[in-house]
Amino acid sequence: QGPCDIxxxxxxxxxxxxxxxxxxxxxxxxxxxQVRRSSDNATRDVGPLTAGxxxxxxxxxxxxxxxxxxxxxxxxxxxxxxxLTQAPPGGFNGPAAGGYDNLANATAAPITVGGHKAxxxxxxxxxxxxxxxxxxxxxxxxxxxxxxxxxGTHYNGGCCFDYGNAERNSRDNGNGTMEAIYFGNIxxxxxxAGNGPWIMADLENGLFSGINTRYNANDPSIxxxxxxxxxxxxxxxxxxxxGNAQSGxxxxxxxxxxxxxxxxNPMKKEGAIILGIGGDNSVGARGTFYEGVMTSGYPSDxxxxxxxxxxxxxxxxxxxxxxxxxxxPGSTVSLRATTAGYTDxxxxxxxxxxxxxxxxxxxxxxEKGNASWIVRTGLGNSSCVxxxxxxxxxxxxxxxxxxxxxxxxxxxxxxxxxxxxxxxxGRNSQGTSLRSVNFPDRLVRHFNNVGYIANTSGSNTxxxxxxxxxxxxxxxxxxxxx
Ligand code: AHR
Numbered sequence: 001q002g003p004c005d006i007x008x009x010x011x012x013x014x015x016x017x018x019x020x021x022x023x024x025x026x027x028x029x030x031x032x033x034q035v036r037r038s039s040d041n042a043t044r045d046v047g048p049l050t051a052g053x054x055x056x057x058x059x060x061x062x063x064x065x066x067x068x069x070x071x072x073x074x075x076x077x078x079x080x081x082x083x084l085t086q087a088p089p090g091g092f093n094g095p096a097a098g099g100y101d102n103l104a105n106a107t108a109a110p111i112t113v114g115g116h117k118a119x120x121x122x123x124x125x126x127x128x129x130x131x132x133x134x135x136x137x138x139x140x141x142x143x144x145x146x147x148x149x150x151x152g153t154h155y156n157g158g159c160c161f162d163y164g165n166a167e168r169n170s171r172d173n174g175n176g177t178m179e180a181i182y183f184g185n186i187x188x189x190x191x192x193a194g195n196g197p198w199i200m201a202d203l204e205n206g207l208f209s210g211i212n213t214r215y216n217a218n219d220p221s222i223x224x225x226x227x228x229x230x231x232x233x234x235x236x237x238x239x240x241x242x243g244n245a246q247s248g249x250x251x252x253x254x255x256x257x258x259x260x261x262x263x264x265n266p267m268k269k270e271g272a273i274i275l276g277i278g279g280d281n282s283v284g285a286r287g288t289f290y291e292g293v294m295t296s297g298y299p300s301d302x303x304x305x306x307x308x309x310x311x312x313x314x315x316x317x318x319x320x321x322x323x324x325x326x327x328x329p330g331s332t333v334s335l336r337a338t339t340a341g342y343t344d345x346x347x348x349x350x351x352x353x354x355x356x357x358x359x360x361x362x363x364x365x366x367e368k369g370n371a372s373w374i375v376r377t378g379l380g381n382s383s384c385v386x387x388x389x390x391x392x393x394x395x396x397x398x399x400x401x402x403x404x405x406x407x408x409x410x411x412x413x414x415x416x417x418x419x420x421x422x423x424x425x426g427r428n429s430q431g432t433s434l435r436s437v438n439f440p441d442r443l444v445r446h447f448n449n450v451g452y453i454a455n456t457s458g459s460n461t462x463x464x465x466x467x468x469x470x471x472x473x474x475x476x477x478x479x480x481x482x
Pocket of ligand 1: 159172203204205277278279280281
């Protein structure tokens with residue numbers, strides 16, 4: 001059984017079913033997505049390994065070996081041909097030729113599902129998919145439901161990382177002409193508790209976190225590495241729900257009447273489908289999509305709860321490499337600080353100097369690369385990890401006299417030990433802490449924005465116990481430079 005079998009049994013069948021990671025019907029054996037390689041522009045469909053199973057990532061890997069692949073199509077498994085392709089220009093132009101949006105790099109979001117390798121859709125700002133000529137998707141005030149699985153660590157404050165119902169002409173056609181799931185931390189329209197990111201509803205000219213146009217306290221900040229985001233709407237009634245796609249159930253963050261603003265009741269949905277962009281082709285947002293569906297009819301909470309159980313059973317993971325903490329050898333990550341006031345900083349190098357630097361969408365590609373690390377099997381201990389610079393191959397994060405540097409691997413055991421760190425749960429209950437393999441009482445820390453390995457008992461200034469647990473806890477995040 002897949003999520004769409006559950007929706008069908010609940011009387012609210014899928015009218016669109018998109019995933020690059022797995023089949024969403026138990027009997028589905030068709031293509032999941034198509035990739036195009038740059039070497040000769042040839043394309044190849046990737047299907048599931050078995051009926052209803054996980055994507056055949058090895059087929060992509062062999063087709064794309066030695067070249068770059070982009071995701072050109074995310075097929076619709078519902079049989080309605082509501083596939084997603086490169087989004088055309090609309091109210092705003094995308095950065096690609098003719099004002100189209102960019103296509104996603106096919107290898108930028110590697111994960112495992114049920115132990116099998118798979119790839120998600122990595123949406124950097126400028127990337128977008130769309131279908132303006134759909135079949136069976138809700139229009140006007142018709143009822144619909146939808147869910148999507150996102151990477152809850154990959155978001156921004158740009159407009160608008162959406163999945164769902166939008167305008168058929170890629171333009172802003174006024175309040176109520178969209179009904180899409182939004183994920184990110186933009187505060188231009190609505191927002192919820194904390195600093196975000198939030199799941200909200202993009203209903204056009206407004207992201208809504210509840211009944212109020214701005215703040216709704218019941219919509220929490222939510223950042224599970226694998227995040228289930230749910231939205232549904234019917235006449236003068238809608239709901240936002242969400243949960244951890246790896247375990248547990250769904251919580252309801254809003255369930256009630258249409259917002260206190262004119263133009264959203266009745267709705268004027270148009271039935272196009274977008275991924276990674278706003279309704280008017282705003283392309284400022286980032287995020288990662290793994291799977292999502294849209295239904296005909298307003299699904300019951302019980303149906304969605306059964307879908308969530310199917311999702312958690314599917315076994316989304318960052319890989320088995322090191323306890324599911326995201327530090328899978330071969331993947332590229334950014335390591336974000338968790339100390340309050342410094343959460344816009346990432347472990348970063350300038351030449352051989354290692355610090356925590358502020359990195360944002362507007363940062364240069366060099367800066368993004370300097371804050372991105374390829375995870376390697378630990379040079380000095382294969383059950384731990386090393387971090388190779390994304391920008392400077394052959395150079396690794398290492399400590400010397402307790403300070404962190406970026407240096408070339410000279411093959412000595414001093415170097416390989418100095419460059420090996422053993423991940424463990426973050427000391428402040430967030431993310432991951434990184435223990436030095438040869439100074440096991442010391443963890444990777446930032447102090448005055450400089451990188452060290454530190455403890456709380458040493459005599460160095462950076463061994464200061466104040467804020468230690470926060471300074472040594474790192475969120476393994478989607479890479480700034482995939
Ligand atoms: O509703 C928020 C955004 O506003 C929509 O996605 C976009 O069409 C408009 O710019």
